[in-house]
Amino acid sequence: MVKFNRFTLDNGLRVIVHEDNTTPMAVVNILYDVGSRDENPEQTGFAHLFEHLMFGGSVNIPNYDGPLQKVGGENNAFTSNDITNYYITLPSANLETAFWLESDRMLNLAFSEESLEVQRKVVIEEFKQRYLNQPYGDVWLRLRPMVYKKHPYLWDTIGKNIEHIADAKIEDVKAFFKKHYNPQNAIMVVGGDVKPEQVKELAQKWFGPIPAGEKYTRNLPQEPQQHEVRREIVTAKVPVNDVYIALQMPGRREDEFYAVELISDILSRGNSSRMYRNLVKDKQLFSEVHAYVFGSLDKGMFVLEGKPTEGVTIEQAEAALWEEVEILKTQEVPADELTKVQNKTESTMIFSEMSLLDKAMNLAYYELLGDANLFNNEIENFLAVTPAQIKEEANKLFRKDNSSTLIYLAE
Amino acid sequence: MIQTERNNMIDRKLAPEFRAIENINLLRPKKKTLANGTEIFCFNSGDQELVRIEWIFNNLRFDPAKPLLNMAVNTMLTDGTGSLTAAEIADKIDFYGAFLSVDYGFEQSLVTLYSLTRHLDKTLPVVKDILTDSIFPQKELETFIRNQQQKLQVSLQKNDVVARRTFNKALYGDTIYGLTADVETYNTLQHDDLLAHYKQMYQPSNCTIIIAGKIEQNALDLLAGTFENGWESQSAAADITQPKVNHAAEHFYFVEKPEALQSAIRMGLPFINREHPDFPAVQVLNTVLGGYFGSRLMNNIREDKGYTYGIGSGITSYKQGGALFIATEVRADVCKAATIEIEKEISLLKIELIPDDELELVRNYMLGSLLGSLENVFSHADKFKNLYFSGLDYAYYDRYTQIVKTVTGDELLKLANRYLNFEEFYKVIVGKY
Numbered sequence: 001m002v003k004f005n006r007f008t009l010d011n012g013l014r015v016i017v018h019e020d021n022t023t024p025m026a027v028v029n030i031l032y033d034v035g036s037r038d039e040n041p042e043q044t045g046f047a048h049l050f051e052h053l054m055f056g057g058s059v060n061i062p063n064y065d066g067p068l069q070k071v072g073g074e075n076n077a078f079t080s081n082d083i084t085n086y087y088i089t090l091p092s093a094n095l096e097t098a099f100w101l102e103s104d105r106m107l108n109l110a111f112s113e114e115s116l117e118v119q120r121k122v123v124i125e126e127f128k129q130r131y132l133n134q135p136y137g138d139v140w141l142r143l144r145p146m147v148y149k150k151h152p153y154l155w156d157t158i159g160k161n162i163e164h165i166a167d168a169k170i171e172d173v174k175a176f177f178k179k180h181y182n183p184q185n186a187i188m189v190v191g192g193d194v195k196p197e198q199v200k201e202l203a204q205k206w207f208g209p210i211p212a213g214e215k216y217t218r219n220l221p222q223e224p225q226q227h228e229v230r231r232e233i234v235t236a237k238v239p240v241n242d243v244y245i246a247l248q249m250p251g252r253r254e255d256e257f258y259a260v261e262l263i264s265d266i267l268s269r270g271n272s273s274r275m276y277r278n279l280v281k282d283k284q285l286f287s288e289v290h291a292y293v294f295g296s297l298d299k300g301m302f303v304l305e306g307k308p309t310e311g312v313t314i315e316q317a318e319a320a321l322w323e324e325v326e327i328l329k330t331q332e333v334p335a336d337e338l339t340k341v342q343n344k345t346e347s348t349m350i351f352s353e354m355s356l357l358d359k360a361m362n363l364a365y366y367e368l369l370g371d372a373n374l375f376n377n378e379i380e381n382f383l384a385v386t387p388a389q390i391k392e393e394a395n396k397l398f399r400k401d402n403s404s405t406l407i408y409l410a411e
Numbered sequence: 412m413i414q415t416e417r418n419n420m421i422d423r424k425l426a427p428e429f430r431a432i433e434n435i436n437l438l439r440p441k442k443k444t445l446a447n448g449t450e451i452f453c454f455n456s457g458d459q460e461l462v463r464i465e466w467i468f469n470n471l472r473f474d475p476a477k478p479l480l481n482m483a484v485n486t487m488l489t490d491g492t493g494s495l496t497a498a499e500i501a502d503k504i505d506f507y508g509a510f511l512s513v514d515y516g517f518e519q520s521l522v523t524l525y526s527l528t529r530h531l532d533k534t535l536p537v538v539k540d541i542l543t544d545s546i547f548p549q550k551e552l553e554t555f556i557r558n559q560q561q562k563l564q565v566s567l568q569k570n571d572v573v574a575r576r577t578f579n580k581a582l583y584g585d586t587i588y589g590l591t592a593d594v595e596t597y598n599t600l601q602h603d604d605l606l607a608h609y610k611q612m613y614q615p616s617n618c619t620i621i622i623a624g625k626i627e628q629n630a631l632d633l634l635a636g637t638f639e640n641g642w643e644s645q646s647a648a649a650d651i652t653q654p655k656v657n658h659a660a661e662h663f664y665f666v667e668k669p670e671a672l673q674s675a676i677r678m679g680l681p682f683i684n685r686e687h688p689d690f691p692a693v694q695v696l697n698t699v700l701g702g703y704f705g706s707r708l709m710n711n712i713r714e715d716k717g718y719t720y721g722i723g724s725g726i727t728s729y730k731q732g733g734a735l736f737i738a739t740e741v742r743a744d745v746c747k748a749a750t751i752e753i754e755k756e757i758s759l760l761k762i763e764l765i766p767d768d769e770l771e772l773v774r775n776y777m778l779g780s781l782l783g784s785l786e787n788v789f790s791h792a793d794k795f796k797n798l799y800f801s802g803l804d805y806a807y808y809d810r811y812t813q814i815v816k817t818v819t820g821d822e823l824l825k826l827a828n829r830y831l832n833f834e835e836f837y838k839v840i841v842g843k844y
Contacts (some may be wrong), residue, residue: 022457025783060423065705070772071429072779074704089783096427104423121717128672129720129740135568205421237670239564271489271501281497284554287561307565309557340506347508347527350459354787 001376002359004189005196006367009203011212012184016363016372017199018191020356026092026192027357030102031364033187034180035082036157037220037298045159048079049123049168050176054086056115058105071097079157082297083368089357092193096202103206106186109177116170123165127158135238136408146230146404147246147301151223182213187367191360223248223299230404235411240287242307242408243317247397249302252295253369258381259393260293260302265341266333266390267291267304267324272340275306275324285312285320297369302397314407328394332387345382432778435812437805438791440621443631445639447615452795453631454623456788460529462624463789464634466522466542467796469651471612473587480608481587483555483600485520488513488613490551492544497551500537509534517588518730519800520612528630535637542613543642547605556597563594570675570841571740573666577839578677581659582734588656615642617649619799623792656681656731659837666841674746674842678753679736680835684728685801691814693726693735693830696823698773699765700724700756701737703780705772707756708737716752718745728801735830743843750838760827764820777815781808 004018036047054077055064068075073090088098131137140156148154159165188207190199226248250256267275268291275289289306304325308317352358366375396402440452470481489511490497504511507530514521522542526534566572576591583589615638622634658681668674683689694702701708701724708722722739741749765773784790798807 023786025786066772067426069703069705069776069779072432072775072782074776074780074783091430091432091779091782094427094429097429100423100427107423118714118717122713122720125673125718125740125742126720128742133570133672133740135565209421237568239568240561270505272498272505277498277501280558281551281554284557287558307561309561336506340502343508344505345508347461347510347525350461350527351525353459354457354461354789356786 002353002363004363004372006372007200009183009208011208011210012182013203013207013210014187014367015199015203016187016189016367017194017196018189018359018363019194019196020192020359023192023356024092025089025356026095026098026190026194027087027089027360028095028098028102029085029087029189029191029357029360029364030106031187031189031368032084032086032181033185033368034084034216035080036155036159037081037152038180038218039152039155041152041155042164043168043172044155044164045123045157046164046168046172046176047084048157048159049119049165050173051077051079051084051086052119052123053109053115053173054105056112056119057110058101059108059110061101061104062110064101064105068097068101073097081153081157083365085361085364087357087361095190095194095198099202099206102188103210106181106183106207107210111170111174113170116168116173120165120168123158124162127162127165131156131158135236136242139244139406142232142234143244143246143404143406146232146406147226147248148223150221151298152220153223153296153298178213179216183207183210184212185216187364189360189364191363192356220298226402229400232405233407233409235409238408238410240307241314241317241410243305243314243321244406245304245318245321246404246406247302247402249293249300249397251298251300253297256393256396257295257300259385259389260397261295262338262341262345262382262385263328263390263394263397264291264293264302265344266328266337269341269344275321278324279306279320283320284309285317289321314409318405322398325394325398328390329398331391333390335387338385338387338390342383342385346379349379431775432782435778435782435785435808437785437794437808438788439805440792440795443635445615445635447639447643449615449618449620449638451620451622451631451635452792452799453626454621454788454792454795455626456623456791457625460625461525461527462531462622462626462630463792464524464526464538465621465792466538467519467619467621467800468521468612468617469519469649470517470587471608472650472652473590473654475585477599477604478590479592479596479600480604481520481612482515484547484605484608484612485513485515487547487551487555487605488522488541488545490555491546491548492540493546494544495537495540497548500541503537504534507533511538528625528627531630531633535633539637539642545609545613547602547609549602552600552602552605556600560594560597563592563597570668570671570673571738574675574677574738574839574841577664577666577841578679578736578837581661581664581837581839582656582679582681583732584657584659586654586656586731588729588731610645611647611649614644614649616644617651621792621796623788653731662837664837664839665844666839667844668842671743671842673740674743674840674844675738675740676746676750676753676838676840677736677738678750678836678838679734680832680837682726682733682735682830684730684733685797685803685807689826689830690728691811692818692822692826695773695777695815695818696760696826697724697726697735698777699769699823700760703773703776705776707759708739708753711752711756712739712741712749716745718742718749730801746840746842746844750840754833757831757833761824761831764824767820770820770823774815778812781812
């Protein structure tokens with residue numbers, strides 16, 4: 001049970017305070033409700049590039065990192081298709097430094113041409129390091145546009161291509177900031193060795209004066225249900241073949257999400273999972289095999305992946321993956337097996353309470369989902385799933401005409 | 412009204428006052444020695460009803476003819492015992508929501524159990540079984556070999572992996588640290604070798620147990636009882652000495668990848684380890700060079716030139732010696748320019764005093780980072796492991812914080828000249844140069 005206090009400033013900034021006096025540290029986590037799904041299709045990768053620019057100096061503070069490091073703090077950030085999340089950990093005695101830094105960059109950035117110039121280069125190198133110069137590194141660049149035809153999830157957070165990043169202009173940066181980086185579009189969680197009254201006072205002092213800004217109303221094209229088999233084969237400089245099968249699945253806020261996530265656990269979580277045991281250990285068809293979900297806010301992706309062992313054809317590999325999921329469609333999962341994955345989910349959530357930063361990030365994310373307290377009730381949603389629901393969701397999910405198959409063939 | 416206006420007139424250009432970190436409190440363990448010689452260190456703290464238990468074994472002496480044994484034995488511990496198949500082990504652990512992992516390191520191999528306290532009576536016997544009765548079934552061994560070979564093939568396509576392997580081989584040669592098994596090496600693994608290695612290494616006299624979490628007396632009794640009874644050391648003690656490290660004569664290695672978009676660079680030199688009195692001070696030097704986001708290497712090569720997504724330096728400390736290294740992946744056409752800049756930054760440390768404001772920032776950053784690394788009771792146990800297996804005690808961290816607070820620019824300049832000798836640097840490039 002993660003306890004918290006919650007208040008909203010007049011400008012719309014939502015603030016959550018979580019006291020944890022077992023640590024001498026504090027965390028400040030700010031989630032901005034903007035991700036790569038909010039980008040212009042002709043300027044993809046922008047939300048992530050923008051995240052880099054948030055460290056390039058703000059209107060009153062030329063250097064973001066230095067003053068924080070000077071008080072013993074550390075920070076980082078990440079961008080996903082749905083959100084951009086910034087976080088600081090620092091000794092709690094120096095909490096105000098975090099408020100000073102974060103409020104100034106929410107107020108306004110410096111918009112330095114020089115910073116843009118450098119970060120374009122840095123992000124292009126990130127693109128190469130993580131997506132192009134790695135075996136299978138481009139998988140999401142290829143698979144997303146197969147699964148999504150209309151919804152902006154069709155591009156990865158890094159962007160469709162390097163050109164989109166290379167072409168970013170300072171005017172675009174300014175417009176993006178104005179549209180998305182304002183108090184009513186943000187959720188701040190302050191946690192650790194802090195007091196609610198102290199946080200309230202600091203929030204009022206540093207964030208209170210920031211203008212509310214304009215309200216961004218999201219209106220994204222939703223992805224229609226898939227009714228066709230999609231398939232692509234690439235021959236690439238990879239050492240072994242690889243099979244990816246992606247299926248459209250319910251979004252993070254749907255009731256069905258919980259059953260679908262447990263399906264991925266039944267299939268591949270841990271060494272007792274079905275696919276690991278049957279396909280890697282017993283039949284020895286794969287050297288590794290995985291099933292996982294992208295818990296996106298809009299329609300998500302369920303992915304089956306496996307690297308076939310030497311001598312196993314692509315056809316055999318694909319057939320084996322489908323055979324495994326077919327069992328879930330026809331036979332109810334035994335109660336013990338369902339209990340096993342539910343227990344694992346429960347203990348994972350208890351373990352995550354050992355980390356202050358994890359708690360802060362989760363509170364912010366669940367507040368975005370609608371209510372930070374959903375975090376505390378989440379386990380009930382998983383425990384309530386029945387074998388009949390698993391079977392029902394498996395039948396909706398595992399249809400050939402809901403699948404996008406991407407095959408890597410070793411050159 | 413006037414009051415409100417005055418409140419709003421904050422000076423945003425002015426940083427709030429801050430306090431330097433005065434002292435860092437580390438939790439110390441309670442120790443218990445079992446009749447069979449195993450030592451248990453116990454860290455009791457936290458609110459969650461869970462524990463982490465680690466069984467730590469020193470690796471056996473490295474045999475260049477059989478370089479994979481320490482790793483293979485550790486990795487295959489969950490693959491079957493006299494009474495449980497691999498599948499049954501996995502079932503038991505997963506059903507109780509526990510996590511069981513095996514981790515091979517250069518010095519020690521670990522078995523780690525994360526378990527809800529209320530399920531320890533079910534999960535501990537499984538660990539006991541794998542530590543006392545593993546059998547390394549032939550079929551599992553064949554699967555292990557095949558899957559490891561395929562994973563290695565994938566890793567070898569990554570420039571940073573190849574650079575790290577080449578670097579370690581040059582610095583540490585035919586020792587456990589320099590180990591560079593290739594795909595064929597896996598075929599030399601034999602069941603009988605694994606079993607013999609297991610029997611010598613995984614015995615109580617070579618085991619240290621560290622338990623951390625919210626620990627009630629009955630949990631501790633259960634742990635002690637499970638591992639005290641029916642687990643005896645053999646007459647032959649584990650040979651945990653390691654051969655001496657010899658560095659390669661050749662200092663430059665270029666592995667060409669004509670189609671590389673980026674080149675991996677790894678350079679560095681043999682270095683002092685944690686036991687050396689200068690170690691805390693050279694960690695300050697390393698932090699200035701490449702040990703944090705605001706480091707000189709990051710500022711120059713990422714934030715000024717935009718050559719890379721990231722660059723950093725670090726110090727590895729092993730029993731038989733350490734290394735200071737710099738690692739990055741840079742745009743292929745600026746690889747040479749990047750190495751020149753790296754060398755420039757190292758030279759600067761040897762000829763110019765680190766400015767006071769930079770040194771103050773680094774001091775505070777390092778102390779904040781140490782404080783922040785103590786997130787929960789597990790991190791306190793980790794700090795203890797660093798000390799214990801280096802043969803140090805808690806005075807080390809007192810000295811560390813004292814030196815980080817007080818080391819002067821002059822001293823760092825001298826240390827840079829003593830330890831950063833260019834003629835000793837090894838340089839590895841994978842990609843284009």
